[in-house]
Amino acid sequence: MxxxxxxxxxxxxxxxxxxxxxxxxxxxxxxxxxxxxxxxxxxxxxxxxxxxxxxxxxxxxxxxxxxxxxxxxxxxxxxxxxxxxxxxxxxxxxxxxxxxxxxxxxxxxxxxxxxxxxxxxxxxxxxxxxxxxxxxxxxxxxxxxxxGPAATPIAQAPAWPDIHLTQQAVDARREIPIAVSAGLGNIYTETARIYNPIHSDRAFALAAGLPDIILHGTASLALSVTALSRELLDGAVDQVTRLGGRFTSMVVMPQTLTLHITAQGSDWALFELRNDVQAPVIKDGFMVWSQASATAII
Structure with a gap:
Protein backbone atom coordinates (compact mmCIF):
# COMPACT_ATOMS: atom_id res chain seq x y z
CA MET A 1 0.00 0.00 0.00
CA GLY A 148 -2.68 11.97 -0.65
CA PRO A 149 -2.58 15.75 -0.99
CA ALA A 150 0.85 17.33 -1.15
CA ALA A 151 2.32 17.84 2.31
CA THR A 152 4.71 20.65 3.17
CA PRO A 153 7.79 19.58 5.15
CA ILE A 154 7.42 20.75 8.75
CA ALA A 155 11.17 21.07 9.25
CA GLN A 156 14.19 21.28 7.01
CA ALA A 157 17.09 18.98 7.70
CA PRO A 158 20.31 21.01 7.97
CA ALA A 159 22.65 21.07 5.02
CA TRP A 160 25.44 18.57 5.17
CA PRO A 161 28.87 20.02 5.93
CA ASP A 162 30.53 21.50 2.86
CA ILE A 163 33.77 22.03 4.76
CA HIS A 164 35.70 20.24 2.01
CA LEU A 165 35.10 23.34 -0.12
CA THR A 166 36.67 25.74 2.39
CA GLN A 167 40.22 26.97 2.41
CA GLN A 168 40.88 24.82 5.47
CA ALA A 169 40.62 21.64 3.43
CA VAL A 170 43.72 19.58 2.89
CA ASP A 171 44.24 16.37 1.00
CA ALA A 172 44.62 13.91 3.85
CA ARG A 173 44.21 10.60 2.05
CA ARG A 174 44.77 7.75 4.44
CA GLU A 175 43.48 4.21 4.49
CA ILE A 176 42.58 2.28 7.65
CA PRO A 177 41.58 -1.40 7.47
CA ILE A 178 38.60 -2.46 9.61
CA ALA A 179 38.09 -6.17 10.20
CA VAL A 180 34.47 -7.33 10.40
CA SER A 181 34.02 -10.73 12.03
CA ALA A 182 31.44 -13.30 10.92
CA GLY A 183 29.45 -12.81 14.10
CA LEU A 184 29.44 -9.03 14.34
CA GLY A 185 25.83 -8.76 13.16
CA ASN A 186 24.70 -10.92 16.08
CA ILE A 187 26.96 -9.12 18.55
CA TYR A 188 25.84 -5.65 17.47
CA THR A 189 22.19 -6.76 17.56
CA GLU A 190 22.55 -7.56 21.26
CA THR A 191 24.85 -4.74 22.40
CA ALA A 192 22.93 -2.03 20.51
CA ARG A 193 19.57 -3.70 21.26
CA ILE A 194 18.63 -3.12 17.63
CA TYR A 195 16.67 -6.20 16.63
CA ASN A 196 16.15 -6.86 12.93
CA PRO A 197 16.55 -10.50 11.86
CA ILE A 198 18.25 -9.64 8.55
CA HIS A 199 21.29 -8.86 10.72
CA SER A 200 21.26 -12.02 12.83
CA ASP A 201 19.13 -14.80 11.28
CA ARG A 202 20.53 -16.33 8.09
CA ALA A 203 17.31 -18.11 7.10
CA PHE A 204 15.35 -14.87 7.45
CA ALA A 205 17.96 -12.89 5.50
CA LEU A 206 17.96 -15.40 2.64
CA ALA A 207 14.14 -15.45 2.57
CA ALA A 208 14.23 -11.65 2.30
CA GLY A 209 16.31 -11.97 -0.87
CA LEU A 210 19.64 -11.03 0.69
CA PRO A 211 22.86 -12.94 -0.06
CA ASP A 212 23.39 -13.63 3.66
CA ILE A 213 23.17 -11.89 7.03
CA ILE A 214 24.21 -8.27 6.54
CA LEU A 215 25.71 -5.81 9.00
CA HIS A 216 23.65 -2.92 10.39
CA GLY A 217 24.33 0.37 8.64
CA THR A 218 24.83 2.04 12.00
CA ALA A 219 27.42 -0.60 12.90
CA SER A 220 29.40 0.31 9.77
CA LEU A 221 29.16 3.97 10.74
CA ALA A 222 30.14 3.23 14.35
CA LEU A 223 33.21 1.27 13.20
CA SER A 224 34.19 4.25 11.07
CA VAL A 225 33.81 6.65 14.00
CA THR A 226 35.87 4.36 16.23
CA ALA A 227 38.70 4.39 13.69
CA LEU A 228 38.48 8.15 13.14
CA SER A 229 38.43 8.90 16.88
CA ARG A 230 41.49 6.74 17.43
CA GLU A 231 43.35 8.17 14.44
CA LEU A 232 42.47 11.87 14.76
CA LEU A 233 41.31 12.57 18.33
CA ASP A 234 43.53 10.27 20.38
CA GLY A 235 40.33 8.68 21.64
CA ALA A 236 38.70 11.92 22.84
CA VAL A 237 35.23 10.81 21.73
CA ASP A 238 33.51 13.36 23.97
CA GLN A 239 34.65 16.07 21.53
CA VAL A 240 32.52 14.73 18.65
CA THR A 241 29.60 17.06 17.87
CA ARG A 242 28.28 15.82 14.53
CA LEU A 243 28.68 12.78 12.31
CA GLY A 244 26.93 11.09 9.43
CA GLY A 245 26.96 9.71 5.93
CA ARG A 246 24.99 8.01 3.16
CA PHE A 247 24.60 4.22 3.23
CA THR A 248 25.17 2.84 -0.25
CA SER A 249 26.09 -0.87 -0.06
CA MET A 250 25.43 -3.82 2.22
CA VAL A 251 28.17 -5.53 4.22
CA VAL A 252 28.23 -9.33 4.22
CA MET A 253 30.39 -10.87 6.94
CA PRO A 254 33.21 -11.67 7.40
CA GLN A 255 35.29 -9.21 5.40
CA THR A 256 37.75 -6.37 5.78
CA LEU A 257 36.45 -2.88 5.13
CA THR A 258 38.69 0.07 4.35
CA LEU A 259 38.15 3.54 5.77
CA HIS A 260 39.43 6.22 3.41
CA ILE A 261 40.02 9.62 5.04
CA THR A 262 39.69 11.93 2.07
CA ALA A 263 40.09 15.39 3.62
CA GLN A 264 40.76 16.84 7.04
CA GLY A 265 40.74 20.16 8.86
CA SER A 266 41.56 21.16 12.42
CA ASP A 267 38.19 19.97 13.70
CA TRP A 268 36.58 17.89 10.97
CA ALA A 269 37.24 14.99 8.63
CA LEU A 270 35.59 13.57 5.54
CA PHE A 271 35.66 9.87 4.76
CA GLU A 272 34.39 7.02 2.66
CA LEU A 273 34.03 3.42 3.82
CA ARG A 274 34.54 0.72 1.17
CA ASN A 275 34.04 -3.02 1.14
CA ASP A 276 36.51 -5.71 0.09
CA VAL A 277 35.86 -5.08 -3.62
CA GLN A 278 36.24 -1.31 -3.10
CA ALA A 279 32.54 -0.51 -3.54
CA PRO A 280 31.41 2.33 -1.25
CA VAL A 281 29.53 1.23 1.86
CA ILE A 282 29.29 4.78 3.25
CA LYS A 283 29.65 7.79 0.97
CA ASP A 284 29.94 11.47 1.90
CA GLY A 285 30.91 10.49 5.44
CA PHE A 286 31.85 13.24 7.88
CA MET A 287 32.81 13.73 11.52
CA VAL A 288 33.00 17.12 13.23
CA TRP A 289 34.36 17.80 16.68
CA SER A 290 34.45 20.68 19.17
CA GLN A 291 34.78 24.26 17.91
CA ALA A 292 34.23 23.20 14.29
CA SER A 293 32.96 25.64 11.72
CA ALA A 294 30.18 23.16 10.91
CA THR A 295 28.87 22.59 14.42
CA ALA A 296 25.55 21.05 15.32
CA ILE A 297 22.57 22.78 13.74
CA ILE A 298 19.30 22.13 15.51
Missing amino acids: PLQTQLVGQCTSPRHHAVDTRWTMAYAAGLQDENPRLRDTTQASLCVHPLFPVCLEWPSVLDSRALPGHDGLSDDELARGVHATHDLHVIKPIVPGQAYQTTARVVDLQAGHQGARVCLQLDTYDEAGDLVTRTWQTNVSRGVTIE
Whole structure:
Protein backbone atom coordinates (compact mmCIF):
# COMPACT_ATOMS: atom_id res chain seq x y z
CA MET A 1 0.00 0.00 0.00
CA PRO A 2 1.15 3.59 -0.52
CA LEU A 3 2.38 5.76 2.31
CA GLN A 4 -0.11 8.52 3.08
CA THR A 5 0.97 12.17 3.15
CA GLN A 6 -0.96 12.60 6.41
CA LEU A 7 2.12 10.99 7.97
CA VAL A 8 4.02 14.29 7.78
CA GLY A 9 3.99 16.12 11.10
CA GLN A 10 3.09 13.13 13.24
CA CYS A 11 5.19 12.24 16.26
CA THR A 12 5.59 9.10 18.31
CA SER A 13 5.00 8.91 22.05
CA PRO A 14 8.20 9.23 24.10
CA ARG A 15 10.24 6.11 24.69
CA HIS A 16 11.95 6.08 28.09
CA HIS A 17 15.44 4.68 28.60
CA ALA A 18 17.62 3.96 31.61
CA VAL A 19 21.22 4.19 30.40
CA ASP A 20 23.80 2.39 32.53
CA THR A 21 27.49 1.61 32.17
CA ARG A 22 26.75 -2.04 31.43
CA TRP A 23 24.95 -1.02 28.24
CA THR A 24 27.38 1.69 27.09
CA MET A 25 30.45 -0.48 27.76
CA ALA A 26 28.89 -3.46 25.97
CA TYR A 27 28.18 -1.26 22.95
CA ALA A 28 31.83 -0.19 22.76
CA ALA A 29 33.12 -3.71 23.39
CA GLY A 30 30.90 -5.12 20.65
CA LEU A 31 32.64 -2.78 18.22
CA GLN A 32 36.01 -3.96 19.57
CA ASP A 33 36.64 -0.36 20.56
CA GLU A 34 39.47 -0.58 23.10
CA ASN A 35 39.36 3.10 24.01
CA PRO A 36 39.72 3.20 27.84
CA ARG A 37 37.58 6.33 27.98
CA LEU A 38 34.63 4.10 27.06
CA ARG A 39 35.25 1.16 29.41
CA ASP A 40 37.58 2.10 32.30
CA THR A 41 35.28 2.62 35.29
CA THR A 42 38.15 3.85 37.49
CA GLN A 43 37.85 7.19 35.69
CA ALA A 44 35.90 10.03 37.26
CA SER A 45 33.41 9.83 34.41
CA LEU A 46 32.88 7.33 31.63
CA CYS A 47 32.44 8.53 28.05
CA VAL A 48 29.89 7.04 25.67
CA HIS A 49 30.59 6.03 22.07
CA PRO A 50 29.46 8.88 19.78
CA LEU A 51 27.01 6.62 17.93
CA PHE A 52 25.41 5.15 21.06
CA PRO A 53 22.35 7.43 20.60
CA VAL A 54 21.14 5.08 17.83
CA CYS A 55 20.41 2.54 20.57
CA LEU A 56 17.90 4.94 22.13
CA GLU A 57 16.45 5.95 18.77
CA TRP A 58 15.68 2.49 17.38
CA PRO A 59 12.45 1.84 19.36
CA SER A 60 11.13 5.23 18.21
CA VAL A 61 12.03 4.42 14.60
CA LEU A 62 9.92 1.27 14.94
CA ASP A 63 7.09 3.27 16.55
CA SER A 64 7.08 5.65 13.58
CA ARG A 65 6.06 2.74 11.35
CA ALA A 66 2.81 2.41 13.31
CA LEU A 67 1.80 6.06 12.86
CA PRO A 68 -1.36 6.71 10.80
CA GLY A 69 -0.34 6.88 7.17
CA HIS A 70 2.50 4.39 7.62
CA ASP A 71 0.60 1.60 9.33
CA GLY A 72 -0.89 0.22 6.10
CA LEU A 73 2.35 -1.27 4.77
CA SER A 74 2.54 -5.05 4.51
CA ASP A 75 5.29 -7.07 6.17
CA ASP A 76 6.91 -7.49 2.75
CA GLU A 77 6.87 -3.73 2.15
CA LEU A 78 8.28 -3.06 5.61
CA ALA A 79 11.07 -5.58 4.95
CA ARG A 80 12.08 -3.59 1.85
CA GLY A 81 12.78 -0.48 3.90
CA VAL A 82 16.40 0.68 4.03
CA HIS A 83 18.29 3.23 6.10
CA ALA A 84 19.60 5.73 3.53
CA THR A 85 21.19 8.66 5.39
CA HIS A 86 22.18 9.53 8.94
CA ASP A 87 23.09 12.92 10.43
CA LEU A 88 23.61 12.91 14.21
CA HIS A 89 24.09 16.12 16.22
CA VAL A 90 25.41 15.83 19.77
CA ILE A 91 24.31 18.80 21.88
CA LYS A 92 25.16 17.32 25.29
CA PRO A 93 26.97 14.09 26.17
CA ILE A 94 24.92 11.09 27.22
CA VAL A 95 25.86 10.19 30.80
CA PRO A 96 25.53 6.63 32.13
CA GLY A 97 23.29 6.49 35.18
CA GLN A 98 20.78 8.98 33.83
CA ALA A 99 17.36 8.51 32.23
CA TYR A 100 16.44 9.72 28.76
CA GLN A 101 13.43 9.85 26.49
CA THR A 102 13.29 9.78 22.69
CA THR A 103 10.68 10.68 20.09
CA ALA A 104 10.50 10.35 16.31
CA ARG A 105 8.74 13.01 14.23
CA VAL A 106 8.07 12.59 10.50
CA VAL A 107 9.18 15.89 9.01
CA ASP A 108 9.06 15.09 5.30
CA LEU A 109 7.79 12.50 2.83
CA GLN A 110 8.92 12.53 -0.78
CA ALA A 111 8.74 10.20 -3.78
CA GLY A 112 12.15 9.05 -4.98
CA HIS A 113 13.30 6.89 -7.86
CA GLN A 114 13.66 3.88 -5.54
CA GLY A 115 10.52 4.50 -3.51
CA ALA A 116 9.09 6.68 -0.76
CA ARG A 117 11.65 8.68 1.24
CA VAL A 118 10.70 9.33 4.87
CA CYS A 119 12.73 11.88 6.84
CA LEU A 120 12.63 11.49 10.63
CA GLN A 121 13.71 13.95 13.29
CA LEU A 122 14.80 11.86 16.28
CA ASP A 123 15.14 13.84 19.51
CA THR A 124 16.53 12.57 22.80
CA TYR A 125 16.06 14.56 26.02
CA ASP A 126 17.59 14.15 29.47
CA GLU A 127 15.85 14.18 32.87
CA ALA A 128 15.98 17.99 32.97
CA GLY A 129 14.16 18.20 29.65
CA ASP A 130 17.23 19.41 27.77
CA LEU A 131 17.81 18.27 24.20
CA VAL A 132 20.81 15.94 24.20
CA THR A 133 20.97 14.62 20.63
CA ARG A 134 19.07 15.20 17.42
CA THR A 135 19.32 12.89 14.42
CA TRP A 136 18.00 13.52 10.93
CA GLN A 137 17.46 10.09 9.40
CA THR A 138 16.16 9.23 5.95
CA ASN A 139 14.63 5.83 5.28
CA VAL A 140 13.57 4.59 1.85
CA SER A 141 10.63 2.23 1.41
CA ARG A 142 11.69 0.60 -1.84
CA GLY A 143 8.92 0.13 -4.38
CA VAL A 144 6.39 1.98 -2.21
CA THR A 145 4.49 4.99 -3.60
CA ILE A 146 2.93 8.04 -1.92
CA GLU A 147 -0.76 8.91 -1.82
CA GLY A 148 -2.68 11.97 -0.65
CA PRO A 149 -2.58 15.75 -0.99
CA ALA A 150 0.85 17.33 -1.15
CA ALA A 151 2.32 17.84 2.31
CA THR A 152 4.71 20.65 3.17
CA PRO A 153 7.79 19.58 5.15
CA ILE A 154 7.42 20.75 8.75
CA ALA A 155 11.17 21.07 9.25
CA GLN A 156 14.19 21.28 7.01
CA ALA A 157 17.09 18.98 7.70
CA PRO A 158 20.31 21.01 7.97
CA ALA A 159 22.65 21.07 5.02
CA TRP A 160 25.44 18.57 5.17
CA PRO A 161 28.87 20.02 5.93
CA ASP A 162 30.53 21.50 2.86
CA ILE A 163 33.77 22.03 4.76
CA HIS A 164 35.70 20.24 2.01
CA LEU A 165 35.10 23.34 -0.12
CA THR A 166 36.67 25.74 2.39
CA GLN A 167 40.22 26.97 2.41
CA GLN A 168 40.88 24.82 5.47
CA ALA A 169 40.62 21.64 3.43
CA VAL A 170 43.72 19.58 2.89
CA ASP A 171 44.24 16.37 1.00
CA ALA A 172 44.62 13.91 3.85
CA ARG A 173 44.21 10.60 2.05
CA ARG A 174 44.77 7.75 4.44
CA GLU A 175 43.48 4.21 4.49
CA ILE A 176 42.58 2.28 7.65
CA PRO A 177 41.58 -1.40 7.47
CA ILE A 178 38.60 -2.46 9.61
CA ALA A 179 38.09 -6.17 10.20
CA VAL A 180 34.47 -7.33 10.40
CA SER A 181 34.02 -10.73 12.03
CA ALA A 182 31.44 -13.30 10.92
CA GLY A 183 29.45 -12.81 14.10
CA LEU A 184 29.44 -9.03 14.34
CA GLY A 185 25.83 -8.76 13.16
CA ASN A 186 24.70 -10.92 16.08
CA ILE A 187 26.96 -9.12 18.55
CA TYR A 188 25.84 -5.65 17.47
CA THR A 189 22.19 -6.76 17.56
CA GLU A 190 22.55 -7.56 21.26
CA THR A 191 24.85 -4.74 22.40
CA ALA A 192 22.93 -2.03 20.51
CA ARG A 193 19.57 -3.70 21.26
CA ILE A 194 18.63 -3.12 17.63
CA TYR A 195 16.67 -6.20 16.63
CA ASN A 196 16.15 -6.86 12.93
CA PRO A 197 16.55 -10.50 11.86
CA ILE A 198 18.25 -9.64 8.55
CA HIS A 199 21.29 -8.86 10.72
CA SER A 200 21.26 -12.02 12.83
CA ASP A 201 19.13 -14.80 11.28
CA ARG A 202 20.53 -16.33 8.09
CA ALA A 203 17.31 -18.11 7.10
CA PHE A 204 15.35 -14.87 7.45
CA ALA A 205 17.96 -12.89 5.50
CA LEU A 206 17.96 -15.40 2.64
CA ALA A 207 14.14 -15.45 2.57
CA ALA A 208 14.23 -11.65 2.30
CA GLY A 209 16.31 -11.97 -0.87
CA LEU A 210 19.64 -11.03 0.69
CA PRO A 211 22.86 -12.94 -0.06
CA ASP A 212 23.39 -13.63 3.66
CA ILE A 213 23.17 -11.89 7.03
CA ILE A 214 24.21 -8.27 6.54
CA LEU A 215 25.71 -5.81 9.00
CA HIS A 216 23.65 -2.92 10.39
CA GLY A 217 24.33 0.37 8.64
CA THR A 218 24.83 2.04 12.00
CA ALA A 219 27.42 -0.60 12.90
CA SER A 220 29.40 0.31 9.77
CA LEU A 221 29.16 3.97 10.74
CA ALA A 222 30.14 3.23 14.35
CA LEU A 223 33.21 1.27 13.20
CA SER A 224 34.19 4.25 11.07
CA VAL A 225 33.81 6.65 14.00
CA THR A 226 35.87 4.36 16.23
CA ALA A 227 38.70 4.39 13.69
CA LEU A 228 38.48 8.15 13.14
CA SER A 229 38.43 8.90 16.88
CA ARG A 230 41.49 6.74 17.43
CA GLU A 231 43.35 8.17 14.44
CA LEU A 232 42.47 11.87 14.76
CA LEU A 233 41.31 12.57 18.33
CA ASP A 234 43.53 10.27 20.38
CA GLY A 235 40.33 8.68 21.64
CA ALA A 236 38.70 11.92 22.84
CA VAL A 237 35.23 10.81 21.73
CA ASP A 238 33.51 13.36 23.97
CA GLN A 239 34.65 16.07 21.53
CA VAL A 240 32.52 14.73 18.65
CA THR A 241 29.60 17.06 17.87
CA ARG A 242 28.28 15.82 14.53
CA LEU A 243 28.68 12.78 12.31
CA GLY A 244 26.93 11.09 9.43
CA GLY A 245 26.96 9.71 5.93
CA ARG A 246 24.99 8.01 3.16
CA PHE A 247 24.60 4.22 3.23
CA THR A 248 25.17 2.84 -0.25
CA SER A 249 26.09 -0.87 -0.06
CA MET A 250 25.43 -3.82 2.22
CA VAL A 251 28.17 -5.53 4.22
CA VAL A 252 28.23 -9.33 4.22
CA MET A 253 30.39 -10.87 6.94
CA PRO A 254 33.21 -11.67 7.40
CA GLN A 255 35.29 -9.21 5.40
CA THR A 256 37.75 -6.37 5.78
CA LEU A 257 36.45 -2.88 5.13
CA THR A 258 38.69 0.07 4.35
CA LEU A 259 38.15 3.54 5.77
CA HIS A 260 39.43 6.22 3.41
CA ILE A 261 40.02 9.62 5.04
CA THR A 262 39.69 11.93 2.07
CA ALA A 263 40.09 15.39 3.62
CA GLN A 264 40.76 16.84 7.04
CA GLY A 265 40.74 20.16 8.86
CA SER A 266 41.56 21.16 12.42
CA ASP A 267 38.19 19.97 13.70
CA TRP A 268 36.58 17.89 10.97
CA ALA A 269 37.24 14.99 8.63
CA LEU A 270 35.59 13.57 5.54
CA PHE A 271 35.66 9.87 4.76
CA GLU A 272 34.39 7.02 2.66
CA LEU A 273 34.03 3.42 3.82
CA ARG A 274 34.54 0.72 1.17
CA ASN A 275 34.04 -3.02 1.14
CA ASP A 276 36.51 -5.71 0.09
CA VAL A 277 35.86 -5.08 -3.62
CA GLN A 278 36.24 -1.31 -3.10
CA ALA A 279 32.54 -0.51 -3.54
CA PRO A 280 31.41 2.33 -1.25
CA VAL A 281 29.53 1.23 1.86
CA ILE A 282 29.29 4.78 3.25
CA LYS A 283 29.65 7.79 0.97
CA ASP A 284 29.94 11.47 1.90
CA GLY A 285 30.91 10.49 5.44
CA PHE A 286 31.85 13.24 7.88
CA MET A 287 32.81 13.73 11.52
CA VAL A 288 33.00 17.12 13.23
CA TRP A 289 34.36 17.80 16.68
CA SER A 290 34.45 20.68 19.17
CA GLN A 291 34.78 24.26 17.91
CA ALA A 292 34.23 23.20 14.29
CA SER A 293 32.96 25.64 11.72
CA ALA A 294 30.18 23.16 10.91
CA THR A 295 28.87 22.59 14.42
CA ALA A 296 25.55 21.05 15.32
CA ILE A 297 22.57 22.78 13.74
CA ILE A 298 19.30 22.13 15.51
